[in-house]
Amino acid sequence: MKNKLMRLDVAVQTFVKDRMSIAAGGFPLARQANIFIKEILRQNKKGGVKVRDLYWVEPGIGFGGSMLVAEGIIDSVISTFSSHERAGLSVITRDALEKGIPRKIKWEDESNLTLNSRLMAGALNLPFIPCGSGIWGDLKKQGLWDGKMAYPKNVVTEDPFGSGRKVALLQAISPDLSIVHVPFADTHGNGLILGSMYYDYWLARAGKKIVLIADQIVDTEMCRRFPNLVAIPGVGVDAVVPWYMGAWPCNSPGVYGEDLEHISMFIKNSRGEALRNYLDKYVYSWENHQQYLDLIGAEKVAALQDNPAKVLAEPFGQWIMPQDKVAALLQ
Amino acid sequence: MDSATNRKDLLKLYTPMEFACSVAYKYCKDGANVFCGVGLSLLPAQLAQKTFAPDVSIIYEGGSIGSVAVGRIPWGIDDTVIQVNAECQTDVLSTLGWLVQTGRVHLTYLGAAQCDRYGNLNTTLYGDDYTRPAARVSGSGGGHDLAVGSQNFVVIMNHREDRIVDKLDYQTSPGFCDGGTSRWDKWGLSGGGPLAICTDLAVLTPNPVTRELEIAAIYPFTTLEEVKERTGFPIRIAAGFKIVEPPTAEEIKILREQLDVTGDFTGWKKLFA
Numbered sequence: 001m002k003n004k005l006m007r008l009d010v011a012v013q014t015f016v017k018d019r020m021s022i023a024a025g026g027f028p029l030a031r032q033a034n035i036f037i038k039e040i041l042r043q044n045k046k047g048g049v050k051v052r053d054l055y056w057v058e059p060g061i062g063f064g065g066s067m068l069v070a071e072g073i074i075d076s077v078i079s080t081f082s083s084h085e086r087a088g089l090s091v092i093t094r095d096a097l098e099k100g101i102p103r104k105i106k107w108e109d110e111s112n113l114t115l116n117s118r119l120m121a122g123a124l125n126l127p128f129i130p131c132g133s134g135i136w137g138d139l140k141k142q143g144l145w146d147g148k149m150a151y152p153k154n155v156v157t158e159d160p161f162g163s164g165r166k167v168a169l170l171q172a173i174s175p176d177l178s179i180v181h182v183p184f185a186d187t188h189g190n191g192l193i194l195g196s197m198y199y200d201y202w203l204a205r206a207g208k209k210i211v212l213i214a215d216q217i218v219d220t221e222m223c224r225r226f227p228n229l230v231a232i233p234g235v236g237v238d239a240v241v242p243w244y245m246g247a248w249p250c251n252s253p254g255v256y257g258e259d260l261e262h263i264s265m266f267i268k269n270s271r272g273e274a275l276r277n278y279l280d281k282y283v284y285s286w287e288n289h290q291q292y293l294d295l296i297g298a299e300k301v302a303a304l305q306d307n308p309a310k311v312l313a314e315p316f317g318q319w320i321m322p323q324d325k326v327a328a329l330l331q
Numbered sequence: 332m333d334s335a336t337n338r339k340d341l342l343k344l345y346t347p348m349e350f351a352c353s354v355a356y357k358y359c360k361d362g363a364n365v366f367c368g369v370g371l372s373l374l375p376a377q378l379a380q381k382t383f384a385p386d387v388s389i390i391y392e393g394g395s396i397g398s399v400a401v402g403r404i405p406w407g408i409d410d411t412v413i414q415v416n417a418e419c420q421t422d423v424l425s426t427l428g429w430l431v432q433t434g435r436v437h438l439t440y441l442g443a444a445q446c447d448r449y450g451n452l453n454t455t456l457y458g459d460d461y462t463r464p465a466a467r468v469s470g471s472g473g474g475h476d477l478a479v480g481s482q483n484f485v486v487i488m489n490h491r492e493d494r495i496v497d498k499l500d501y502q503t504s505p506g507f508c509d510g511g512t513s514r515w516d517k518w519g520l521s522g523g524g525p526l527a528i529c530t531d532l533a534v535l536t537p538n539p540v541t542r543e544l545e546i547a548a549i550y551p552f553t554t555l556e557e558v559k560e561r562t563g564f565p566i567r568i569a570a571g572f573k574i575v576e577p578p579t580a581e582e583i584k585i586l587r588e589q590l591d592v593t594g595d596f597t598g599w600k601k602l603f604a
Binding site: 026027028029030059060079080081082083084085086087089093094097098100106107109110111112113114116117120132133134135136137138139141165166194195196197198199200201202251253257258260307308309311312 | 369370391392393394395401402405406407408409410411412414415417420421422423424427428431432451455461462463464465466467468469470471472473474475476479480501502503504505508518519520521595
């Protein structure tokens with residue numbers, strides 16, 4: 001099978017277009033596609049892409065998505081949650097919704113079951129899907145989407161087969177691009193996930209194009225030995241970007257834990273000059289993977305690796321590809 | 332505990348949220364499948380697990396099932412400390428879809444920004460304009476789905492007149508909908524709705540017929556007048572009304588030494604500041 005490894009900058013230039021819809025995997029503290037999101041911003045600044053209005057689909061806008069909101073390149077969001085969990089609410093999302101800073105964004109609320117179901121419908125190439133959630137309450141409210149995804153929203157109806165049960169019909173979401181961070185992938189695009197899957201099984205499959213970002217590239221022999229660990233089959237994946245610590249400051253179970261200190265610091269620096277300084281330093285200042293790792297700091301990286309969940313990856317160390325071999329395959 | 336002064340003295344020994352947890356965790360049954368959310372709602376199931384309900388199965392919506400947090404209480408359902416020793420890991424469609432919607436989840440603990448007289452919840456926003464909220468809070472997450480399909484749920488939240496309200500600013504998650512049996516007859520929802528709202532002042536439970544919330548109990552440091560004053564609608568007193576006993580020494584020891592070690596959740600460290 002084809003080698004699907006791709007450099008981060010090339011992947012963003014290849015797959016990201018203005019006014020496209022992107023679904024990003026993970027959860028507020030976990031496996032968000034943060035490095036890919038940062039590279040969208042970096043390429044936008046360098047002229048590698050020209051992005052002004054993205055349609056963003058993400059289960060919980062924590063770290064990554066909110067940086068795009070902060071830089072004013074999000075037009076609309078479909079999400080269920082705008083918080084960094086216990087670390088605090090997303091200040092950037094709040095400012096955009098409440099005050100239009102830096103610009104007004106359109107927002108549509110879903111629940112985790114309704115949004116995941118809509119993505120599953122997209123993955124299965126269905127126009128809509130029935131669901132037991134979304135019947136009662138304000139999740140039926142439309143968020144003024146710009147025609148990119150048509151409406152009406154949540155049609156409540158009865159089972160046509162006569163059971164008398166009510167269901168909400170939810171419209172499918174087929175994003176132009178799905179981006180999912182995984183701990184391990186092979187060169188064929190097989191993505192392996194350790195720990196909770198969140199939405200990623202169906203969110204990945206929903207994309208018209210699918211890009212994985214992997215902390216480590218593993219030998220395909222590992223997939224052959226543990227084929228049931230492959231959550232996202234490579235035959236459907238368009239590219240794999242190798243980027244160790246790519247989900248930081250979120251966790252990538254088995255590889256590193258969440259950097260709560262950094263996330264708390266980010267929340268405190270989510271406005272004005274402090275936000276500008278934050279983005280300048282953590283998004284724009286570095287030029288390559290080593291400089292990115294240096295910015296996190298070797299001591300911090302080691303501390304985050306030394307996490308109780310590292311046991312999840314212990315059986316698989318022998319299949320991790322050395323960095324020089326990965327670099328050669330990227331050429 | 333006769334005089335008002337002595338009752339208030341209890342707040343030097345316990346925080347209101349420790350009272351709320353000590354009530355909420357008793358709704359958990361041993362062997363039950365229990366769902367936890369973010370924040371304070373993480374505490375009661377773990378307190379039950381460490382006391383009378385060792386065989387409780389804790390389910391987190393991200394897919395982690397049967398894990399016991401290592402080192403500290405998780406900051407969210409996606410924290411690595413609950414990724415370590417799970418019996419299995421699955422996804423949101425299996426937890427909120429399969430397990431919840433088929434009635435396999437016995438009890439859920441939820442937080443809320445607002446709760447109305449029928450136990451319907453708002454966790455999304457304050458204000459009357461959806462497109463420009465006065466204040467955005469977190470959103471549904473899995474809350475809506477759990478309120479729909481969990482066999483029952485218990486809410487832990489703060490008690491103020493703008494939190495326990497007549498009308499929600501946004502209807503995120505269903506309680507008893509329009510009251511009475513409307514939850515099932517009119518809306519066709521599967522689960523049983525809220526068992527109790529445990530606040531920092533009182534315990535509210537639904538009337539068995541109207542399903543309107545009533546004051547089932549208050550904590551010894553507060554009064555019925557105060558609870559009524561801080562409730563955004565005229566509220567009745569439930570049959571069997573009582574005053575809650577303070578948390579036991581064992582409950583406090585586990586809450587402070589094993590669960591909320593940093594005091595971030597119940598605020599207990601302020602008692603010693």
